[in-house]
Each structure stands twice: as C-alpha cells, then as structure tokens.
Amino acid sequence: MATFKDFRNDVKPNWCPGCGDFSVQAAMQRAAANVGLEPQNLAVVSGIGCSGRISGYINSYGFHGIHGRSLPIAQGVKMANRDLTVIASGGDGDGYAIGMGHTIHAIRRNIDITYVVMDNQIYGLTKGQTSPRSAVGFKTKSTPMGSIEQSISPMEMALTVGATFVAQSFSTDLKDLTALIEAGINHKGFALINVFSPCVTYNKVNTYDWFKENLTKLSDVEGYDASNREMAMQTLMKHNGLVTGLIYQNNERPSYQELLTGYSEEPLVDSNLNLDQAHFDKLVAEFM
Amino acid sequence: MINQLSWKVGGQQGEGIESTGEIFAIALNRMGYYLYGYRHFSSRIKGGHTNNKIRVSTTEIRSISDDLDILVAFDQETIDVNYQELHSKGVILADSKFNPKKPEDTLASLYAVPFTEIATQLGTSLMKNMVAIGATSAVLDLDIQVFEVVVREIFGKKGDKVVAKNMEAIQAGFDYMKEQMEANVPTMVLEKADGKHRMYMIGNDAIALGALAAGCRFMAAYPITPASDIMEYLIKKLPALGGTVIQTEDEIAACTMTIGASYGGVRAITASSGPGLSLKMEAIGLAGITETPLVIVDTQRGGPSTGLPTKQEQSDLMAMIYGTHGEIPKIVMAPSTVQEAFYDTAEAFNLAEEYQCPVIVLSDLQLSLGKQTVEPLDVSKVEIRRGKLVTDELPEIENKGYFKRYEVTEDGVSPRTIPGMKNGIHHVTGVEHAETGKPSESAANRIAQMDKRFRKVESIRFNTPVYKNAPHEEADLLIVGFNSTRGAIEEAMIRLEKDGLKVNHAQIRLIHPFPTDEVLPLVRSAKKVIVVENNATGQLANIMKMNVGHAEKITKYLKYDGNPFLPHEVHSKCKELF
Numbered sequence: 001m002a003t004f005k006d007f008r009n010d011v012k013p014n015w016c017p018g019c020g021d022f023s024v025q026a027a028m029q030r031a032a033a034n035v036g037l038e039p040q041n042l043a044v045v046s047g048i049g050c051s052g053r054i055s056g057y058i059n060s061y062g063f064h065g066i067h068g069r070s071l072p073i074a075q076g077v078k079m080a081n082r083d084l085t086v087i088a089s090g091g092d093g094d095g096y097a098i099g100m101g102h103t104i105h106a107i108r109r110n111i112d113i114t115y116v117v118m119d120n121q122i123y124g125l126t127k128g129q130t131s132p133r134s135a136v137g138f139k140t141k142s143t144p145m146g147s148i149e150q151s152i153s154p155m156e157m158a159l160t161v162g163a164t165f166v167a168q169s170f171s172t173d174l175k176d177l178t179a180l181i182e183a184g185i186n187h188k189g190f191a192l193i194n195v196f197s198p199c200v201t202y203n204k205v206n207t208y209d210w211f212k213e214n215l216t217k218l219s220d221v222e223g224y225d226a227s228n229r230e231m232a233m234q235t236l237m238k239h240n241g242l243v244t245g246l247i248y249q250n251n252e253r254p255s256y257q258e259l260l261t262g263y264s265e266e267p268l269v270d271s272n273l274n275l276d277q278a279h280f281d282k283l284v285a286e287f288m
Numbered sequence: 289m290i291n292q293l294s295w296k297v298g299g300q301q302g303e304g305i306e307s308t309g310e311i312f313a314i315a316l317n318r319m320g321y322y323l324y325g326y327r328h329f330s331s332r333i334k335g336g337h338t339n340n341k342i343r344v345s346t347t348e349i350r351s352i353s354d355d356l357d358i359l360v361a362f363d364q365e366t367i368d369v370n371y372q373e374l375h376s377k378g379v380i381l382a383d384s385k386f387n388p389k390k391p392e393d394t395l396a397s398l399y400a401v402p403f404t405e406i407a408t409q410l411g412t413s414l415m416k417n418m419v420a421i422g423a424t425s426a427v428l429d430l431d432i433q434v435f436e437v438v439v440r441e442i443f444g445k446k447g448d449k450v451v452a453k454n455m456e457a458i459q460a461g462f463d464y465m466k467e468q469m470e471a472n473v474p475t476m477v478l479e480k481a482d483g484k485h486r487m488y489m490i491g492n493d494a495i496a497l498g499a500l501a502a503g504c505r506f507m508a509a510y511p512i513t514p515a516s517d518i519m520e521y522l523i524k525k526l527p528a529l530g531g532t533v534i535q536t537e538d539e540i541a542a543c544t545m546t547i548g549a550s551y552g553g554v555r556a557i558t559a560s561s562g563p564g565l566s567l568k569m570e571a572i573g574l575a576g577i578t579e580t581p582l583v584i585v586d587t588q589r590g591g592p593s594t595g596l597p598t599k600q601e602q603s604d605l606m607a608m609i610y611g612t613h614g615e616i617p618k619i620v621m622a623p624s625t626v627q628e629a630f631y632d633t634a635e636a637f638n639l640a641e642e643y644q645c646p647v648i649v650l651s652d653l654q655l656s657l658g659k660q661t662v663e664p665l666d667v668s669k670v671e672i673r674r675g676k677l678v679t680d681e682l683p684e685i686e687n688k689g690y691f692k693r694y695e696v697t698e699d700g701v702s703p704r705t706i707p708g709m710k711n712g713i714h715h716v717t718g719v720e721h722a723e724t725g726k727p728s729e730s731a732a733n734r735i736a737q738m739d740k741r742f743r744k745v746e747s748i749r750f751n752t753p754v755y756k757n758a759p760h761e762e763a764d765l766l767i768v769g770f771n772s773t774r775g776a777i778e779e780a781m782i783r784l785e786k787d788g789l790k791v792n793h794a795q796i797r798l799i800h801p802f803p804t805d806e807v808l809p810l811v812r813s814a815k816k817v818i819v820v821e822n823n824a825t826g827q828l829a830n831i832m833k834m835n836v837g838h839a840e841k842i843t844k845y846l847k848y849d850g851n852p853f854l855p856h857e858v859h860s861k862c863k864e865l866f
C-alpha cells in the first residue's frame with residue numbers, strides 16, 4: 001500500500017517560503033494515501049495561479065491546464081475513467097472569478113470529483129491584484145483606493161446551487177484538512193473544499209494570525225448538524241463565512257454518473273471501439 | 289419526361305413547412321430518386337418566412353437547383369419572395385385561403401387550391417400540408433400510394449384513423465388538382481427511378497455517425513445552429529454504447545471537458561459553430577502544447593459575431609488554421625460531401641491520436657444541414673488507429689522519475705500513457721515543459737520541444753487531401769473550392785465543358801497542412817484558376833497564393849450574401865474569364 005511519501009515527487013515547489021499552499025499539498029498527499037490510493041489511480045487537475053502549480057508537485061497523474069478551467073478538464077477525466085480518483089484544484093481567482101461559471105455548474109452537475117480551492121483572497125501569481133474573495137476596502141495594486149465590490153461567499157453560493165458536499169478549512173490545520181479531503185474523495189458526488197491558504201507576500205491583511213483570530217471551528221458550535229442545509233446557511237451568515245469543518249453533506253442525492261442513463265459501469269476508457277456491422281446497419285436504416 | 293425536378297414549399301415558420309417537405313422527400317427517396325433539400329429559415333422559431341427547396345433527380349446531385357418547377361405557397365410572401373426562381377413553365381400551387389396574386393412579371397401559372405378549406409372539411413386545417421402534397425402529386429402524375437408508408441410512420445402512433453384521414457387529404461388534393469388540370473396544366477412526369485434504397489440525411493448526421501464508427505464515446509457541447517444536430521444525435525445513440533454527451537455551461541467547458549476526456553483515454557468530440565470556436569481558442573492551444581488528441585467540428589455559418597446565424601458562409605478558414613495564440617501543430621480538414629463527412633470525421637479521431645494534436649473538421653451550413661440522398665457508407669472501411677498510445681506494461685521508473693510523455697523522437701510523436709497506467713505517471717502542463725512534462729524554460733529545451741511538436745505534422749498522411757476531377761493535362765481553367773461548393777462547381781464544370789472549355793476541378797479536403805504537392809501541378813497546368821468561396825475576402829484563394837504561388841493566375845469568386853452558390857452563377861462567372 002502506498003504511503004504519503006509515495007505521493008511526493010522530486011520537484012521543489014516555487015512557492016514563497018511560508019505560503020499556505022505547502023500545507024494543502026501535504027494534506028492532499030496524506031489524504032490520497034489514507035484513502036488507499038496508488039499514485040497511478042489519482043489525477044490532479046489544476047488551474048493557473050501560484051496554487052495551480054500543485055498538480056506538478058504531487059506524484060500522480062497531473063494536468064495543469066488553463067486559467068479557470070480545471071473543473072471541466074477534471075470532469076472530462078472522470079467521465080473517461082470512473083475508476084480514477086480526480087481532484088481539481090486552484091486559486092480563488094481561478095475558481096470564483098474566471099472559472100465561476102464552471103464552479104456553479106460542476107456543483108449542480110454533481111460528478112464525483114473533489115475540488116480544493118486555495119483561497120488567499122488575492123491574485124498571487126500576477127503579483128497582488130484584488131480577487132472576488134477580497135473584502136470591501138481591501139487595498140491591492142488594482143484597487144489602490146480599496147475594493148468597492150462585494151466579496152463572494154463561496155460556501156453560501158454552493159449551498160444555493162445544489163451542493164452535496166461543502167467544507168472549509170485552514171491550511172495550518174493539517175489534520176482537519178486531511179480528514180476533509182478524505183471525506184471529499186469518499187463522498188459520492190461533487191465535493192467543494194475551500195481552504196484558507198494565506199499568501200504571505202501579497203496579502204498583509206488576511207494573515208495566519210488574522211485567521212486564527214477570526215475562524216470558528218464548527219466542531220465548537222454546539223449542536224451543529226452538517227446534514228441540515230438551513231442550519232448551514234444560518235451558521236455561515238452568522239459567522240460571515242469564517243467557519244471551518246464540514247459545513248454540509250447530502251448523502252441522498254445520487255451522483256451524476258449514477259443518474260446517467262446507459263453510462264458504462266466499466267470505465268469508458270476500456271470500451272471496445274469497434275462498431276459492429278449489425279449495430280451500424282441499425283443506425284443507417286433509420287435514414288432510409 | 290423529365291429527369292430533374294425542383295419543388296419548393298414555403299410559408300410562415302411554425303406552420304409545418306418542414307414536415308411537408310420531409311414527407312414529400314422521404315417518399316421520393318424511397319422510390320430511388322436522388323434528393324437534395326435546402327431549407328431557408330430565420331433564427332425565429334415561430335413566424336418569419338421559411339421554405340424548403342427540394343430537388344429530385346435520377347442522378348446524384350449536391351447542389352441547389354438554379355430554377356424552380358413547382359412552388360407550393362401557404363402565404364403571399366412565399367410567392368413574392370420566390371416566384372423569380374420559377375421558369376416560364378413553372379407552376380404555383382397556392383392556398384386559395386389568402387387570395388393568392390400572381391406577380392405580373394412571370395410566365396409561370398398560378399393555381400389557387402383550397403388547401404385549408406379541403407383540410408378543414410376533412411377534420412382539421414393542420415392537414416393542409418397533405419392536401420398540398422396531393423396537389424403536387426397530380427402535377428407530377430405520381431401515385432399517391434407512395435406516401436402511405438411515410439404517413440403511417442409519422443402518424444401511426446396516433447392510430448389508423450389519423451393515418452387514413454391524412455391519406456384522404458392527400459387524395460382530395462390530388463383529385464382537386466387533376467380536375468383543374470384537365471385543360472392546360474403541363475404535367476411534369478419524372479423518369480422512373482432505380483428503386484434502390486439509399487439514406488437520406490444531413491451532413492451533421494454523417495458527422496455524428498462517423499464519430500460513432502470511430503469509437504467516440506464522449507461528447508461535450510453547447511447548443512448552436514448549425515451544429516446542434518450532432519450533439520442531439522449522439523445524445524440518442526451514445527448510451528447504447530455506454531457513452532454519453534454532456535451539455536456544458538459554455539463552449540470553453542465543452543472544449544476543455546473534451547480535452548479532459550481525451551487525456552483520460554477516451555475518444556471524445558466537441559462540435560460548434562463560429563461563435564463557439566472563438567471561445568474554444570485558448571483550449572485549442574492547450575491541446576496543442578500538451579499534445580492531447582482533440583477532435584472539434586466547426587459547422588460554419590455567417591459571421592462575424594452572431595452574423596447570419598442561419599445562413600451559409602465559409603469564413604472561418606483562417607481562424608481555424610491560425611486560431612489560438614502562439615504556434616501549434618494542427619490539422620484542418622474540410623469534407624465536401626456527406627459521405628466524406630462520415631469518413632473524414634472518423635479519420636479525424638485517428639489523426640488526433642496519431643499526431644496528438646487538435647484536428648478540426650470544418651463543415652459549413654449547406655453541408656451540415658442540406659438534406660440529401662447518400663450512397664451507402666461502409667463502416668468496415670473505418671480503421672481505428674491509436675498512434676503511440678502505450679498498451680503494454682511499462683517497466684518500473686527509478687526514483688519515482690516520470691514517464692517521458694514528451695520524449696523527443698525522430699517523428700516528433702512521443703509515446704502516450706493515460707491516467708491509471710502503472711509506471712506511466714507524468715505531468716501535463718500548458719507551460720513549456722521538458723520530456724517528463726515538468727515545466728522548463730531553458731532555451732535549448734524550448735527549441736527541442738517546439739521543433740518536436742512541429743515535426744509531427746510534417747509527415748501527415750491523409751488519404752485524399754484533394755478531391756480531383758482533372759481530365760485535362762493542360763486546362764483552360766482550374767476551379768477550386770472547399771466544403772459544400774462542390775455540387776455547384778461540378779454542375780458548372782459540365783456546362784463549361786459543353787461550351788468547349790477544358791476545365792479541371794479541385795476541392796480541397798485537407799486545408800491544413802496545405803497539400804501543396806497535390807495542388808501545385810494542377811495550378812501550373814491551368815491557364816487560369818478561379819477559387820469559389822462563400823466569404824468576402826477570399827480566404828482559400830489567399831491560402832493558395834501563400835502555398836502554391838501563381839497569384840497572377842488566381843481569380844476569386846466570392847459570395848457572402850448568406851446564400852449558397854448556384855450552378856449557373858459559377859458557370860457564368862467562369863465564362864466571363866474567357
């Protein structure tokens with residue numbers, strides 16, 4: 001059986017020292033080992049950003065695509081081979097700005113993949129512009145007078161578009177984060193995990209200390225029930241979205257693949273490509 | 289006796305114009321005639337003039353006819369818009385309900401037939417189309433029994449009574465018209481057809497069938513005219529093969545999802561028209577640099593932007609060849625008949641895997657939607673070649689090194705592993721990368737990888753990159769086209785030969801990489817060259833000048849009003865050159 005070390009490769013990440021993304025990488029590797037995967041059965045698909053580099057730092061099949069499109073690529077991979085474990089991953093700009101359309105529709109579609117967003121409330125790779133997660137008043141290179149746009153609450157958004165698995169974590173909580181990624185992988189459907197992953201270089205407001213001060217663990221919220229969507233919404237609103245843990249999980253709604261008529265039980269990639277003459281004749285007869 | 293007939297039915301969109309044409313065409317197709325149907329429609333669903341022009345022939349045809357024998361009109365607009373196509377012996381069969389008026393400047397005769405009234409008397413005005421088919425049959429002296437089977441197929445579900453009623457309506461239209469005709473209507477009697485059963489289909493059907501024949505199991509697409517039929521057909525047929533179609537949120541998702549599925553090892557396709565292709569451009573570059581096989585269909589329509597969304601145009605050529613930033617190897621093919629659309633689409637999957645690059649199957653609205661009789665397709669001719677896809681077990685790689693997915697090879701093609709394969713792990717990225725897929729910005733690596741990628745298509749093998757009908761060693765004229773212009777050019781060529789000119793014809797089927805070796809000798813041996821294309825700038829002509837030179841010989845014949853070329857237009861334009 002593979003251990004988390006088997007998911008390490010020899011590439012040295014080019015993240016800044018102290019970047020939150022290191023821990024997300026470690027959690028992903030541990031979760032993969034913990035759920036019993038072999039490296040060749042995991043595909044990590046990522047977007048463009050500092051965070052997007054993650055697929056190159058894990059010893060597994062990895063696809064570093066284009067900005068904002070990790071989700072459609074990842075869904076395509078999963079449809080091709082339902083036996084693979086597919087993790088999509090990227091930044092807050094990647095998933096909630098340029099790729100927001102895909103995020104919403106991937107949630108609605110509910111294909112069985114896990115999406116880990118490294119949320120640093122800023123654009124890291126392009127050197128510090130505002131992101132849809134930046135708070136009102138947040139000063140960046142592109143908002144020198146402070147952001148005047150409302151920030152997105154991805155967790156609330158997910159709940160309103162039919163999410164079946166919604167979780168949030170903080171990169172330093174390695175154990176909790178690992179457990180959530182494992183739960184996401186095991187969830188039969190689309191799992192969204194938003195991870196506060198501080199950018200130490202360009203975000204001097206939402207720092208490690210800031211998060212420590214402002215985050216509430218759902219395990220500390222008395223009577224919290226992650227199967228209750230209404231409670232999830234209320235709790236998020238009450239805490240301004242700053243909670244960590246499993247926010248909501250619906251185990252009743254089947255995944256896209258389960259609902260799909262005719263979809264092969266065997267991975268599609270194994271199907272015999274030859275169309276036999278009888279089948280072809282039947283198709284052709286319909287045009288006669 | 290005539291061996292060709294041109295029939296058009298027109299009215300308001302949503303009035304059942306299409307089904308009238310369908311019933312008429314299917315019945316005649318079954319008799320062994322060759323049909324060619326072209327619909328004129330607006331992008332509105334209800335209202336707006338629509339018509340369906342159907343040409344019937346005893347020999348194979350691939351073009352709309354120059355003129356019209358019979359016009360069936362359900363409103364005055366149909367007459368006003370179309371009467372000029374009627375020749376002097378043509379006939380207008382119009383519903384007496386709207387008091388049809390014949391324009392003064394036509395010699396064609398008009399018959400007011402109570403389509404609606406007869407239908408209403410028989411039960412419902414909806415059957416006015418059937419009455420019109422009956423009246424048409426009278427003019428053609430056609431046995432109306434040929435419609436029985438088709439009517440049963442369409443209305444059988446509603447019960448025998450409905451079938452009988454509809455047949456009664458056809459009979460009534462026939463009887464009424466026969467009575468009118470006694471005196472002076474010229475009957476147009478078609479020569480007997482060969483009775484063979486052939487398919488009657490649109491190009492999009494053939495494209496979808498080609499995908500199935502090639503083992504395609506996944507499609508991701510976003511609806512758009514004139515491409516949607518491909519996805520709608522595959523949605524119906526893929527589940528029986530275990531596969532599926534996902535209607536995505538946009539074309540960016542459609543293209544990247546297709547790339548994901550293809551990277552996952554499944555034969556996958558996406559199809560769209562110009563606006564969708566514009567959105568796919570960044571992803572096409574991703575497939576190029578990551579060397580992921582990708583099959584895309586572009587059914588061209590009038591551009592730019594929303595342009596003429598339901599009209600014919602061939603203006604995406606340059607965008608398909610050069611579209612995406614940066615430089616990638618790419619293959620662009622352009623089938624010119626429905627049959628070629630089938631075989632070429634199937635072959636696109638082979639080329640995509642063999643050369644590990646995007647392959648664009650270019651079509652146009654006329655080819656994609658023109659419904660026609662098609663000679664049998666042979667599925668056993670479809671090969672499945674997967675290139676350097678690794679199938680054997682791989683040796684252990686030491687120290688968790690990566691598989692050399694981008695190994696620099698002589699032919700530029702590297703072995704390809706897919707997720708799930710043991711010891712095949714590698715990285716894929718749109719960033720320039722080394723042989724293992726790991727990012728690399730070194731100058732030497734950049735050159736090695738760029739050269740490797742471009743080496744791939746140098747050797748591309750494509751069965752028939754140019755369809756040639758070149759009977760003359762030395763020709764007065766070479767006519768060149770691509771996609772659906774083939775039919776009009778073929779007919780023009782016959783007429784030009786009759787005029788005494790020596791004419792060769794080349795229809796370019798592989799647009800990129802351009803088949804210079806095949807085209808150059810034809811250009812050399814012709815005194816003049818005319819490139820016939822549905823766009824305003826002469827994109828194919830320009831590509832030819834770039835690749836084969838001889839700019840001084842090349843004349844452009846361009847049409848960009850949204851309508852396909854007619855044979856007589858090509859004929860007279862060519863004659864002007866001499």
Ligand SMILES: Cc1ncc(C[n+]2csc(CCOP(=O)(O)OP(=O)(O)O)c2C)c(N)n1
Binds near residue numbers: 067
């Ligand atoms: C189509 C496109 N537009 C813009 C860019 C430039 N770009 C690269 S990453 C990025 C934003 C990165 O922010 P985020 O997704 O939050 O990732 P982070 O770097 O913060 O991890 C942008 C705008 C691009 N690569 N592609």
Ligand code: SF4
Binds near residue numbers: 014125
């Ligand atoms: S810029 Fe910010 S997000 Fe990017 S690597 Fe450095 S710390 Fe991480």
Ligand SMILES: [Mg+2]
Binds near residue numbers: 122124
């Ligand atoms: Mg960010």
